[in-house]
Amino acid sequence: xxxxxxxxxxxxAWAHRRLFSTWFDRIVTxxxxxxxxxxxxxxxxxxxxxxxxxxxxxDACAGASGACWAVIEARGRLILFGLYPxxxxxxxxxxxxxxxxxxxxxxxxLFWHVKRLAALWVxxxxxxxxxxxxxxxGLAPVxxxxxxxxxxxxxxxxxxxxxxxxxxxxxxxxxxSKLPVVRGCAGGLIDVVRSLPLLTLLFTAAVxxxxxxxxxxxxxxxxxxxxxxxLFFACYQAEILxxxxxxxxxxxxxxxxxxxLSPAQRVFLIELPQAFRNTLPSTINQVVITFKETSIVTIIxxxxxxxxxxxxxxxxxxxxxxxxxYVFLGLIYFVFVFGLSRYGxxxxxxxxxxxxx
Numbered sequence: 041x042x043x044x045x046x047x048x049x050x051x052x053a054w055a056h057r058r059l060f061s062t063w064f065d066r067i068v069t070x071x072x073x074x075x076x077x078x079x080x081x082x083x084x085x086x087x088x089x090x091x092x093x094x095x096x097x098x099d100a101c102a103g104a105s106g107a108c109w110a111v112i113e114a115r116g117r118l119i120l121f122g123l124y125p126x127x128x129x130x131x132x133x134x135x136x137x138x139x140x141x142x143x144x145x146x147x148x149x150l151f152w153h154v155k156r157l158a159a160l161w162v163x164x165x166x167x168x169x170x171x172x173x174x175x176x177x178g179l180a181p182v183x184x185x186x187x188x189x190x191x192x193x194x195x196x197x198x199x200x201x202x203x204x205x206x207x208x209x210x211x212x213x214x215x216x217s218k219l220p221v222v223r224g225c226a227g228g229l230i231d232v233v234r235s236l237p238l239l240t241l242l243f244t245a246a247v248x249x250x251x252x253x254x255x256x257x258x259x260x261x262x263x264x265x266x267x268x269x270x271l272f273f274a275c276y277q278a279e280i281l282x283x284x285x286x287x288x289x290x291x292x293x294x295x296x297x298x299x300x301l302s303p304a305q306r307v308f309l310i311e312l313p314q315a316f317r318n319t320l321p322s323t324i325n326q327v328v329i330t331f332k333e334t335s336i337v338t339i340i341x342x343x344x345x346x347x348x349x350x351x352x353x354x355x356x357x358x359x360x361x362x363x364x365x366y367v368f369l370g371l372i373y374f375v376f377v378f379g380l381s382r383y384g385x386x387x388x389x390x391x392x393x394x395x396x397x
Contacts, residue, residue, distance in 0.1 A: 098357045111361035112368055115352035119368065122188015122343040122351075128180065132191045135171040138164055139194050147383055161202060168195065184262040188343035190372065196334045196344065199266040200273050201327060207274035212281035212315075213307065226278075233275040239336060241268045246340040265337060273330055280322045284315030317391050324384030328377050345372060 049057075059069045090106025094113055101108035112119075121132045142164025145151055151160055172191060175181040187195065214226035233241070245268035250258050258264070288311050296306040316323065338347035349369045353359045 098360055101361060107364050107367075108361040109364055111352070111358045111364050115358060115365070118189075118352045119345065119348045119365070120189045120191075122192060122345075122348040123186050124188055124191070125180075125182060125186065128174075128182060131171045131174070131179065131182075132187075132189070135168045136191050136194055138167045138171065139198055142168075143198070165198065165202070184260055187262070189348045190345045192342060193334050193344045193346075195262075196266055196269065196337060196342075197331050200269045200330055200334075203267065204270035204273035204277065207270060208277035208281055209312065211274055211278035212285060215278065215282050216285060230275045230278055233272060234279075238269070238272050238333065239339060241272050242337060242340050244268065262342070265340065265342070269330075269337075273326070277323065277326055280319045280326060281312075281315055283322075284317075284319035285311055287318045288314045320384065320388055320391070324380060324387075328380050331376055331380070332373060345369065 058065075060066045086106045088106070090104060091109050092101045092104045092106070093109050095101060095108075095110035097114075098108065098111070101110060117126070117129055120136075121129050124132045142160060145160055145164075146157060151157055168191075170176060171179070172187060172195070173182060173184075211226050211230060214222050215230070217223045217226070242265055245264040246261055249264055250261075292310055292314065293306050296310045301309065334344055335346040337344055338350075343351065346369060349365050353362050353365055358365075
């Protein structure tokens, strides 16, 4: 027998039932609402009504009642591009745009294929490197030591995830190997790396490695740091994937074997996709943490966006506007982290819908 769906509750009815149904609820709602309105009015007055948006120097902000957003106009380039040559800032901006477009297209289901994703990232990341490094097509060469700001943050983040995810898959599969030597080596590496602070690995890659290996093996300092960070990311992500692989029912592999699939096809076509789906929330969380922790490279001498923001405060007597600079930096991190979180939630909902059909 068909049952009729319950009538949809209006917003006014919901508010009366949940917020004003009793005298106590009414008092709490009114007091809380008044407090929120007061805070919003204060924020509005500081951020917009009393703010100084443009000024030749910080003296214009001395008597202002609101924020000194003029610091963003005066030092915005330093925050976004770091030590990159001023006349070449357009290259750094285009490089950031190229890698952000690549990240956005990677989220589009049309590109969810290994070959398409590989081609997309080779093109997008290749364009990023050409623009940033120069030395070709008439572009002046710029060394990695001069990179900074948002472009350096994006390079480290993308480099860590792109290099670290295949390493994580390899380590997770190695830990499930039937060969004790392979399983033991993978487990030992994961245990050692996870027991070390991230800063120790980065310091080793930046400072200790050049003391131990000949010059022709040292490579670029930034590349060494990204690879060390990728190994750190891979060891944590490998454990997440291993848990996902263990959650796949054995019958899935047996059914795939009965259909004639090879062991490699069973792993990469049947088990790994399900493992990624089962561990999607943890994977998104690990990626979000990685993006935020890119700021730690400032300790070994790289001017990523947070370090560039601190440098902006130390020039031109703009130190009094430190709140505005940190709010601006926080907005940059929020845009990327919130975008990643929302995309993860959308992806999870899409997969749940796929399971029901």
